[in-house]
Amino acid sequence: MYQRILVANRGEIALRIIRACRELGIESVAIFSEADRGAHYLDLADEAICVGPAKPADSYLRIAHVISAAEVGNVQAIHPGYGFLAENAHFNEVCRSCKIDFIGPKPEAMSKLGDKNAAREMAKKANVPIVPGSDGVISNPDEALRFAHEVGFPVLIKAVAGGGGRGMRVAANDLALKSALQQAQQEAEAAFGNGAVYLEKYIEQPRHVEVQVLADHHGNVVHLWERDCSVQRRHQKLIEESPSTSINQKTRDAMCEAARKLIQQADYTNAATVEFIVDKDGKYYFIEVNARIQVEHPVTEMITGVDLIKQQILIAGGEQLSMRQKDIKQKGAAIECRINAENPARNFQPSPGKIERLIVPGGFGVRFESHAHSGYIVPPYYDSMIGKLIVHQPTRAEAISTMQRALAELRVDGIHTTTALHQDILSHSAFVKGEIDTTFVERMFSFG
Amino acid sequence: MANGGAGSGEVFDVRKVRRFVELMNEHDLSEVDLRQGDQRIRLRRGQEPVVSVAAPQPAAPPPAAVPAPIPAAASAAVEATEEDANASYVTSPMVGTFYVASSPDSPAFVNVGDQVGPESTVCVIEAMKVFNEIPAECSGSVAAVLVSNGDPVEFGQKLFKITKVG
Numbered sequence: 001m002y003q004r005i006l007v008a009n010r011g012e013i014a015l016r017i018i019r020a021c022r023e024l025g026i027e028s029v030a031i032f033s034e035a036d037r038g039a040h041y042l043d044l045a046d047e048a049i050c051v052g053p054a055k056p057a058d059s060y061l062r063i064a065h066v067i068s069a070a071e072v073g074n075v076q077a078i079h080p081g082y083g084f085l086a087e088n089a090h091f092n093e094v095c096r097s098c099k100i101d102f103i104g105p106k107p108e109a110m111s112k113l114g115d116k117n118a119a120r121e122m123a124k125k126a127n128v129p130i131v132p133g134s135d136g137v138i139s140n141p142d143e144a145l146r147f148a149h150e151v152g153f154p155v156l157i158k159a160v161a162g163g164g165g166r167g168m169r170v171a172a173n174d175l176a177l178k179s180a181l182q183q184a185q186q187e188a189e190a191a192f193g194n195g196a197v198y199l200e201k202y203i204e205q206p207r208h209v210e211v212q213v214l215a216d217h218h219g220n221v222v223h224l225w226e227r228d229c230s231v232q233r234r235h236q237k238l239i240e241e242s243p244s245t246s247i248n249q250k251t252r253d254a255m256c257e258a259a260r261k262l263i264q265q266a267d268y269t270n271a272a273t274v275e276f277i278v279d280k281d282g283k284y285y286f287i288e289v290n291a292r293i294q295v296e297h298p299v300t301e302m303i304t305g306v307d308l309i310k311q312q313i314l315i316a317g318g319e320q321l322s323m324r325q326k327d328i329k330q331k332g333a334a335i336e337c338r339i340n341a342e343n344p345a346r347n348f349q350p351s352p353g354k355i356e357r358l359i360v361p362g363g364f365g366v367r368f369e370s371h372a373h374s375g376y377i378v379p380p381y382y383d384s385m386i387g388k389l390i391v392h393q394p395t396r397a398e399a400i401s402t403m404q405r406a407l408a409e410l411r412v413d414g415i416h417t418t419t420a421l422h423q424d425i426l427s428h429s430a431f432v433k434g435e436i437d438t439t440f441v442e443r444m445f446s447f448g
Numbered sequence: 449m450a451n452g453g454a455g456s457g458e459v460f461d462v463r464k465v466r467r468f469v470e471l472m473n474e475h476d477l478s479e480v481d482l483r484q485g486d487q488r489i490r491l492r493r494g495q496e497p498v499v500s501v502a503a504p505q506p507a508a509p510p511p512a513a514v515p516a517p518i519p520a521a522a523s524a525a526v527e528a529t530e531e532d533a534n535a536s537y538v539t540s541p542m543v544g545t546f547y548v549a550s551s552p553d554s555p556a557f558v559n560v561g562d563q564v565g566p567e568s569t570v571c572v573i574e575a576m577k578v579f580n581e582i583p584a585e586c587s588g589s590v591a592a593v594l595v596s597n598g599d600p601v602e603f604g605q606k607l608f609k610i611t612k613v614g
Contacts, residue, residue, distance in 0.1 A: 049602045050604050051603050064576060068544045069602070
């Protein structure tokens with residue numbers, strides 16, 4: 001097993017990884033930018049190395065500095081966390097050539113499943129349902145119409161080179177399709193320099209349901225059930241929970257097994273999350289694979305009792321998975337609320353600055369994952385998430401009740417946070433009834 | 449290096465030593481002498497706190513009660529006395545290993561007292577097998593070399609103190 005690991009991240013996930021290392025008896029080397037100098041969580045690592053100025057591109061994303069820190073820190077492995085370099089296949093390769101283990105998949109597996117089209121092809125081959133899409137670029141209105149009539153309206157036009165929801169248009173009929181196609185092509189050209197578009201069936205009232213998978217280097221692959229992440233705003237998750245209220249057990253079993261098989265067939269190792277979209281009739285479609293540990297991994301940890309970060313380290317170190325599929329059960333209900341330093345009343349404007357006082361909630365079934373503390377200054381350069389509040393209870397109703405209690409106890413004085421918004425969402429009848437799709441937040445709540 | 453922990457070459461880390469000192473104060477001990485294998489640490493409390501840390505050495509026995517300041521405390525003390533209006537610092541632009549010369553047989557790029565200009569190479573830092581020559585980026589005379597040959601350095605770490613002339 002490793003003696004020393006470099007934690008190539010910051011904030012709550014860096015703290016999470018440091019904690020796992022401490023429990024495994026592994027020394028940790030933390031990195032930090034000048035903006036994070038003096039953060040308390042750095043004291044919990046065995047060593048901390050400054051890798052650059054505040055801007056991520058000059059520090060946390062600066063591969064040369066991160067690798068140098070790994071060499072100077074004398075580590076055998078690097079845990080990339082999530083975001084930053086976690087899905088950077090080039091960084092993964094550099095680690096390999098420097099003889100440092102990357103705690104995650106091999107570069108080839110990362111590239112293979114990271115390519116959206118290749119992943120869709122693999123899913124098709126594995127008989128996993130995918131969102132029906134045009135096989136390639138749609139260049140003229142006739143092709144578009146043919147496809148739309150085949151899969152049925154409404155259809156979604158997406159930019160091939162796209163991202164962030166740009167170059168996307170929904171069309172509900174023939175007439176709308178012609179103009180939508182043109183608009184999408186123009187927007188894609190302007191935004192990405194590539195006007196090529198393709199079509200997908202538009203899933204109405206979609207639920208976002210993802211499956212956690214772990215695979216070791218000995219051919220063992222298990223799924224750890226699903227997480228429902230439908231409470232989103234502009235494609236950013238706000239609340240995640242497990243089990244999902246939008247699928248029945250039959251669908252759950254099928255979806256989770258499909259995810260497990262896909263990862264196995266891709267020869268992928270370490271942690272992965274397979275994302276699906278579920279339509280209003282409960283039918284599921286594969287979207288993509290996230291080849292990293294995710295922000296919301298604690299939800300799965302509470303439900304299954306499995307420490308996912310430790311498992312990542314053990315897998316990378318060559319250990320066999322200690323649990324078998326039949327041993328992994330879903331117990332109770334867990335919910336996570338992402339506490340962001342943002343002001344919902346002003347269109348979620350980031351709210352960096354000094355936390356004058358932080359009071360952390362506690363009690364039975366409450367878990368708070370955060371690097372923040374009273375007096376902590378939230379820097380303006382990074383993601384606004386300052387903590388994750390997770391609860392676990394025997395039933396969903398009890399989990400909601402505990403989360404409400406915990407949110408009311410949480411005090412983050414000095415900056416704005418999304419705490420009150422979570423309280424509103426959790427008390428909304430649609431959420432309580434479990435009737436949410438990814439449009440819920442934007443439909444039900446108006447901001448600023 | 450921030451939070452001086454058990455670096456690649458050190459035997460005792462600062463936190464452990466600090467903890468011993470705390471325990472001595474708590475239990476009102478005046479002297480503690482600990483040995484494990486060929487490692488030894490001896491602390492004596494009194495008017496002049498004395499810390500001796502012996503790294504594993506094959507030959508000569510460690511001299512008694514030799515004051516050996518803890519590196520983190522030492523650099524803090526050095527920094528406190530060195531702030532003045534005329535001084536600027538050459539800081540490391542990267543993470544790596546500091547060398548005073550381009551090779552073990554070469555003379556050092558600069559010595560204390562030398563004049564430097566913005567383009568003067570003052571040291572090399574090795575990162576990922578690449579040796580990078582580091583320019584002074586300021587003018588003046590070298591007042592102090594703040595790190596030792598072969599030391600690991602982090603981004604922003606002070607390497608040289610340069611005093612402006614005139």
